[in-house]
Amino acid sequence: MGSKPKQSDYKASEAEKTEARVGAQKAEFFNQTYQPLNVAELKDSLTDDIKNIARRRGNADVMQGLTAKPNFRQTQNAGQVAADLSGAYQGQLGKAGAGALQIQNTRGAAAIGVAQGQSADSGSALSTLTNIGTSRALTRAKNNELMRQARLDAGLKIAGAAADKKFGSGNEDEPNAWDNFRNAYNKAQGVT
Amino acid sequence: MAFEDILQFAQYSGNPQGSSLTAYKGGEVDPEQTLANITQAEYANYLRDVRPIELELVEKAKTDTSLIDQAKEDRDNANQLTQGVIDRNAARYGAALTPAQMEQQRRSLARGTTLSGIQGVADARVAQKDANRALMADLINIGQGVNRASLGSLQNAAGAAAQRENSYKNAKASSKAQTYGMLGSLGAAAMIFL
Numbered sequence: 001m002g003s004k005p006k007q008s009d010y011k012a013s014e015a016e017k018t019e020a021r022v023g024a025q026k027a028e029f030f031n032q033t034y035q036p037l038n039v040a041e042l043k044d045s046l047t048d049d050i051k052n053i054a055r056r057r058g059n060a061d062v063m064q065g066l067t068a069k070p071n072f073r074q075t076q077n078a079g080q081v082a083a084d085l086s087g088a089y090q091g092q093l094g095k096a097g098a099g100a101l102q103i104q105n106t107r108g109a110a111a112i113g114v115a116q117g118q119s120a121d122s123g124s125a126l127s128t129l130t131n132i133g134t135s136r137a138l139t140r141a142k143n144n145e146l147m148r149q150a151r152l153d154a155g156l157k158i159a160g161a162a163a164d165k166k167f168g169s170g171n172e173d174e175p176n177a178w179d180n181f182r183n184a185y186n187k188a189q190g191v192t
Numbered sequence: 193m194a195f196e197d198i199l200q201f202a203q204y205s206g207n208p209q210g211s212s213l214t215a216y217k218g219g220e221v222d223p224e225q226t227l228a229n230i231t232q233a234e235y236a237n238y239l240r241d242v243r244p245i246e247l248e249l250v251e252k253a254k255t256d257t258s259l260i261d262q263a264k265e266d267r268d269n270a271n272q273l274t275q276g277v278i279d280r281n282a283a284r285y286g287a288a289l290t291p292a293q294m295e296q297q298r299r300s301l302a303r304g305t306t307l308s309g310i311q312g313v314a315d316a317r318v319a320q321k322d323a324n325r326a327l328m329a330d331l332i333n334i335g336q337g338v339n340r341a342s343l344g345s346l347q348n349a350a351g352a353a354a355q356r357e358n359s360y361k362n363a364k365a366s367s368k369a370q371t372y373g374m375l376g377s378l379g380a381a382a383m384i385f386l
Contacts, residue, residue, distance in 0.1 A: 012220070020223040024214040027230050031213065035234075039241045046245065067277055075287035078278045078297045083304020085277060086270045090312035093266050097259050098319035105323055108249050109330035115242040116338050149370065177385075185381035189374075 038114050045107035051100035058096030062088045246331075253328040256320065263316035267309030274301060 012020070066085050074081045160182065167178035175183070213233055215225035278297065282289065289297065 017220050020221040024221050024226045028212050028214060035237060042245055070281045070284060072285045075282045075285050079300020082274045082278050082301035086274045086305040087308030089270050090266050090308045094263050094312050094315050097262050101259060101323045105327040109327060112246050113334045115238060116334050181381060181385045184384035185377055188377040188380035
């Protein structure tokens with residue numbers, strides 16, 4: 001008769017424990033350090049800071065380019081100068097705004113992508129969890145089935161032994177009716 | 193991650209240390225429960241911090257008119273700003289303009305501002321369409337990735353469920369076969385015996 005399995009034989013090895021401990025610590029560190037950074041990046045991408053910087057720069061470029069060196073001639077052709085200045089001002093600010101919006105959108109989408117990448121990793125983690133749960137449930141079901149069969153076999157063996165004692169002849173050379181029945185059953189079962 | 197979330201999920205996981213997502217069992221890290229805690233916490237964080245902004249970006253990609261609005265505002269401001277520059281320049285050189293010149297200058301300025309305003313708004317419309325389309329394309333790409341990942345998770349779960357169901361059916365069939373086999377053996381034994 002085999003001995004009962006010991007739970008201690010199925011304990012995680014030191015390497016497994018260390019791997020789990022280090023993995024958990026790294027995950028904690030990521031959650032506490034990098035995840036807030038990504039959220040901050042996402043929120044920052046939506047602010048108008050970059051737009052304001054770009055517009056200030058555009059405005060400065062126009063003013064430096066067209067009004068840094070005033071001269072008398074400009075006062076005599078003020079209409080054309082004003083039209084040029086107005087066109088440059090609007091054009092430059094338009095380009096600054098478009099560039100800033102592109103930066104805002106790109107940063108926002110990138111941060112969303114990173115966040116969704118995390119979610120995708122969580123999805124993978126969920127798959128891993130499902131696998132762990134599945135293999136565990138299967139093993140449990142198989143073990144239960146094994147135990148049920150073992151109990152039935154054990155019950156039959158005990159019952160057979162008790163019947164042998166009660167109804168058997170106790171002498172193999174002179175089998176009685178019960179011995180004959182038991183031998184026939186074993187033969188039908190393929191037991192020698 | 194906010195401390196409240198860590199605390200909430202630490203409590204959820206029944207962690208006696210109450211300060212992290214790491215779960216313990218028998219004094220050692222419980223990797224399965226820890227993974228479950230982190231997965232749950234990440235999803236909760238995503239729902240709280242990212243999803244509202246994500247939906248905001250999707251809406252922005254569909255409806256944003258900020259460039260066009262800004263171009264119109266700049267057009268309205270340009271006239272006043274340019275007039276100020278011209279006036280200061282004239283004052284600097286003491287240029288005296290006749291009323292006719294001043295009127296002509298005002299008209300020229302108004303015409304120039306209007307024309308550049310038209311061009312500015314038209315350019316802004318094109319730039320706006322470009323920006324919205326680019327943002328939408330980025331978001332759609334992200335959405336495709338999310339869809340692939342979620343379908344992968346579902347396929348995995350469905351496969352596991354099918355595997356469980358099949359195993360159960362196999363076990364049932366095997367048990368039934370064993371029972372019939374035993375009954376058959378008993379019957380055969382009875383026949384031999386009789």
